[in-house]
Amino acid sequence: xxxxxxxxxxxxxxxxxxxxxTMLPYFVEKFGNAASRNHAFGWAAEEAVENARKQIAxxxxxxxxxxxxxxxxxESDNLAIKxxxxxxxxxxxxxxxxxxxxxxxxxxxKALEGKGKITVTYxxxxxxxxxxxxxxxxxxxxxxxxxxxxxxxxxxxxxxxxKEIGKIAKEKGVLFHCDATQGVGKIPVDVQExxxxxxSFSAHKMYGPKGxxxxxxxxxxxxxxxxxxxxxxxxxxxxxSGTLPVPLIVGFGKACExxxxxxxxxxxxxxxxxxxxxxxxxxxxxESYLNGHPINRLPGNLNISFAYxxxxxxxxxxxxxxxxxxxxxxxxxxxxxxxxxxxxxxxxLAHSSIRFGLGRxxxxxxxxxxxxxVIEVVTKLRDMSPLYEMAKEGVxxxxxxxxxx
Amino acid sequence: xAYSEKVVDHFNNPxxxxxxxxxxxxxxxxxxxxxxxxxxxKLQIKVHNDMxxxxxxxxxxxxxxxxxxxxxxxxxxxxxIQEAQKIKNTDIVQELNLPPVKIHCSVLAEDAIKAxxxxxxxxxxxxxxxxx
Numbered sequence: 001x002x003x004x005x006x007x008x009x010x011x012x013x014x015x016x017x018x019x020x021x022t023m024l025p026y027f028v029e030k031f032g033n034a035a036s037r038n039h040a041f042g043w044a045a046e047e048a049v050e051n052a053r054k055q056i057a058x059x060x061x062x063x064x065x066x067x068x069x070x071x072x073x074x075e076s077d078n079l080a081i082k083x084x085x086x087x088x089x090x091x092x093x094x095x096x097x098x099x100x101x102x103x104x105x106x107x108x109x110k111a112l113e114g115k116g117k118i119t120v121t122y123x124x125x126x127x128x129x130x131x132x133x134x135x136x137x138x139x140x141x142x143x144x145x146x147x148x149x150x151x152x153x154x155x156x157x158x159x160x161x162x163k164e165i166g167k168i169a170k171e172k173g174v175l176f177h178c179d180a181t182q183g184v185g186k187i188p189v190d191v192q193e194x195x196x197x198x199x200s201f202s203a204h205k206m207y208g209p210k211g212x213x214x215x216x217x218x219x220x221x222x223x224x225x226x227x228x229x230x231x232x233x234x235x236x237x238x239x240x241s242g243t244l245p246v247p248l249i250v251g252f253g254k255a256c257e258x259x260x261x262x263x264x265x266x267x268x269x270x271x272x273x274x275x276x277x278x279x280x281x282x283x284x285x286x287e288s289y290l291n292g293h294p295i296n297r298l299p300g301n302l303n304i305s306f307a308y309x310x311x312x313x314x315x316x317x318x319x320x321x322x323x324x325x326x327x328x329x330x331x332x333x334x335x336x337x338x339x340x341x342x343x344x345x346x347x348x349l350a351h352s353s354i355r356f357g358l359g360r361x362x363x364x365x366x367x368x369x370x371x372x373x374v375i376e377v378v379t380k381l382r383d384m385s386p387l388y389e390m391a392k393e394g395v396x397x398x399x400x401x402x403x404x405x
Numbered sequence: 406x407a408y409s410e411k412v413v414d415h416f417n418n419p420x421x422x423x424x425x426x427x428x429x430x431x432x433x434x435x436x437x438x439x440x441x442x443x444x445x446x447k448l449q450i451k452v453h454n455d456m457x458x459x460x461x462x463x464x465x466x467x468x469x470x471x472x473x474x475x476x477x478x479x480x481x482x483x484x485x486i487q488e489a490q491k492i493k494n495t496d497i498v499q500e501l502n503l504p505p506v507k508i509h510c511s512v513l514a515e516d517a518i519k520a521x522x523x524x525x526x527x528x529x530x531x532x533x534x535x536x537x
Contacts, residue, residue, distance in 0.1 A: 310443055312467040316408065316416055327443055327467070336443065348440035384422055384471065386447035386463040387440060402439030403516075 001365040003320040009300055009359030010154050016207040022254040026247035034244045045246045052253025059256040061190040068215045068236045073181040074104040076200030076215035080177045081108050083226030084146050092143030098123045098131045099342040101150050105179050128293035129158035129343050137168045147176045151183035155339040156292030157301025166195020181205055185259035186298055197224050208255030212248035270299040270358050273367050278302050280371045285378050300358035305349040308388035309381040317377035321370055326353035408468055409502035415472035420479045423461045425449045433525025437516040444470045448517035450481055452525050457481045469507040473497050473514035492518055
């Protein structure tokens with residue numbers, strides 16, 4: 001086993017060596033511009049791009065023509081939301097989203113809201129982080145032009161009832177955008193069955209290269225139209241100008257193909273490892289709380305709050321394991337995770353949260369090491385924690401008058 | 406964010422971690438911060454003849470908060486009450502090389518020192534000292 005261990009697969013993932021191998025010829029030998037229609041270099045590049053488009057479309061049950069290449073999911077979210085508003089803004093300017101969306105969606109929407117261009121309904125989530133489809137239905141007005149709800153949450157892994165939301169969107173004739181960055185490649189996605197009109201996803205979360213993503217744009221029932229947010233050569237059927245990064249696209253395609261072929265085995269392995277990690281930590285460490293949905297959760301996700309210890313210090317004590325925390329001790333605002341807060345997790349427990357993100361390349365040995373290390377460090381920090389000491393003495397921490405600073 | 410070597414050292418080898426009994430003679434306890442803010446420091450001093458003979462801390466917080474309080478106990482030991490009053494958060498920032506986002510940790514440590522000194526004074530002055 002090699003240290004450090006990477007358990008932060010929600011942030012990014014290592015590229016699969018098979019993906020890299022597929023990409024290599026497209027840097028030096030087959031370097032053509034896919035838009036060059038008049039020579040062999042261009043044709044080779046175009047063929048590679050169209051092949052990748054097919055691989056990507058297959059994974060999400062779409063038509064290859066519905067895949068529009070982007071620099072990543074952030075750009076996809078921006079284009080979906082701004083592009084729909086610009087196209088359909090005359091029909092209405094109301095957008096529905098949820099309070100636990102990724103910031104690429106929330107900040108895009110808040111920016112438009114701040115400029116007075118749209119009105120927004122931010123749906124609350126339940127204690128597991130799930131959007132209630134009936135809340136979506138209730139929020140729809142005549143002026144609603146877009147529903148944007150994520151497939152799976154990046155912090156807690158909760159999977160939303162996207163199919164039900166898609167059904168309501170169809171019924172009401174409202175477009176449905178889904179940020180599926182964490183879900184595509186990890187869980188089955190079918191844009192037809194799920195009733196999704198626009199979908200953002202990215203290669204680097206599924207063992208592909210960074211710098212490439214896609215926006216799925218539905219072509220029929222209904223035909224979705226968006227206004228491009230960048231002017232230029234009119235690539236990607238006018239929706240996204242800019243020379244296509246052929247090697248990245250080839251890698252993205254291969255990554256999708258591998259995810260499709262190996263999803264069942266990957267998922268089974270990840271769930272076994274994740275459940276063992278969860279059970280071992282919960283058993284050894286009292287007052288540890290699972291954040292997110294106990295069942296409807298991404299296979300590689302585990303988010304736990306270890307009461308009485310602060311997340312950043314936990315990470316510091318486990319510096320040979322790459323993890324992430326909902327504690328925001330480093331952020332300027334000192335506010336912990338808005339996702340955990342939206343679930344109703346108390347601020348102090350939000351500060352104590354750790355996100356484990358397992359991926360294709362993690363091993364049982366790494367999980368064993370992680371279990372041992374987390375137990376050791378949590379125990380050490382609890383010994384050091386005045387809160388743990390007070391709780392052990394029977395003091396109700398809620399009754400204490402804290403001097404907030 | 407990378408931590409300074411001194412922060413890492415205090416975090417890995419905390420000095421004077423632990424607690425005195427609050428009602429022990431000569432002990433002053435300062436507890437500052439709030440769980441919602443992500444840091445709580447408990448700093449205790451043991452005073453004999455106006456001299457701080459021992460100090461202990463327990464901290465819930467990030468590595469810099471733990472290091473700040475650990476350092477504070479080191480500095481307090483052997484100081485008189487008057488000298489201890491003069492410890493400034495900026496001294497802690499300098500010693501531990503704290504980045505701007507972590508300055509509040511040093512402020513908290515200074516507050517904890519002040520609170521422990523005040524508590525000691527209160528216990529020493531008040532007739533309730535023995536009863537507490």
